[in-house]
Amino acid sequence: MLTLTLNGETIQAHANTLLDQILAEYLENIDLPFAVAINGVFVPRQQYTKTTLKQGDSIEVLSPNVGG
Amino acid sequence: MSTWQLADQTLNSRLLIGTALYPALTTMQDSIVASGAEVVTVSLRRQNTAGQAFWSELKALKRLILPNTAGCYSAKEAITTAHMAREVFGTHWIKLEVIGDDYTLQPDPFGLVEAATALIKEGFEVFPYCTDDLVLCQRLVDAGCRILMPWGAPIGTGKGLINPYALKTLRARFPDLTLIVDAGLGAPSHAAQAMELGFDGVLLNTAIAKAHHPIQMAQGFNYAVQAGRAGFEAGLMPEQDLAQPSTPILGTPFWLGH
Numbered sequence: 001m002l003t004l005t006l007n008g009e010t011i012q013a014h015a016n017t018l019l020d021q022i023l024a025e026y027l028e029n030i031d032l033p034f035a036v037a038i039n040g041v042f043v044p045r046q047q048y049t050k051t052t053l054k055q056g057d058s059i060e061v062l063s064p065n066v067g068g
Numbered sequence: 069m070s071t072w073q074l075a076d077q078t079l080n081s082r083l084l085i086g087t088a089l090y091p092a093l094t095t096m097q098d099s100i101v102a103s104g105a106e107v108v109t110v111s112l113r114r115q116n117t118a119g120q121a122f123w124s125e126l127k128a129l130k131r132l133i134l135p136n137t138a139g140c141y142s143a144k145e146a147i148t149t150a151h152m153a154r155e156v157f158g159t160h161w162i163k164l165e166v167i168g169d170d171y172t173l174q175p176d177p178f179g180l181v182e183a184a185t186a187l188i189k190e191g192f193e194v195f196p197y198c199t200d201d202l203v204l205c206q207r208l209v210d211a212g213c214r215i216l217m218p219w220g221a222p223i224g225t226g227k228g229l230i231n232p233y234a235l236k237t238l239r240a241r242f243p244d245l246t247l248i249v250d251a252g253l254g255a256p257s258h259a260a261q262a263m264e265l266g267f268d269g270v271l272l273n274t275a276i277a278k279a280h281h282p283i284q285m286a287q288g289f290n291y292a293v294q295a296g297r298a299g300f301e302a303g304l305m306p307e308q309d310l311a312q313p314s315t316p317i318l319g320t321p322f323w324l325g326h
Contacts, residue, residue, distance in 0.1 A: 067138055
């Protein structure tokens, strides 16, 4: 099992889990556009199905919000 | 009011406003409408239900979106945020913020130039939130910025233009660049002053959102920006120290003679 961080929360995932699978599992109820960075590096949408997660990866999923 | 060019867009309003700090979502919507602003700033944050309501209401207003990199303290963070914003919002516009000091929220000039250089090479239209330092602004222009957004005062202070001399100098040194005063404005008169100096626009958030009546204040800023611009275009009279009567001396009745 892998221990990962998703938006600051610790989650578990099987080895060789793809980013696409994690996003489908954790974001199914949110209807907002989003973009993803892993360990502070942007991951383009086309890479979701090709990105294998590694132990300790920190995933940030960001969406539109208020701003000045 | 005549139209103007902001990057690749032709706009009517010279007021750009933020979407944060409003007491309610409906107040934000009505304030945006009252302000006449065609460009609104937004951020990227972790998903939450408030964000969902915000985004659906904002989209309905059909304004141009200027995403920011608020909260970034390094060029690397700002570049990553800009990449994410481009994908989420489908725009190459980015309000580049790299903060260098927690207390004043003063932009980090070195991080700003580093990030702007990288992002412009990748095709972004960079709107750098910067200080009014002339040499920093020159470096940003050298990096390819066509727009500069110097602060009037630190974010959220409402102090107005704390260094009009520096802002005037920027206008004089960059006559053809798009210059927008961003941050620190507290009253409509501050916006009018910036426009009278020849700035192309103003960007603000807190002064409207934190007013007792935000919608009315949005309207006030709308008028002030138009008044200031009209004053600039009309050409202000030269200031002088000695009084000069405006009513003709010739023909003054004898009983008023000295």
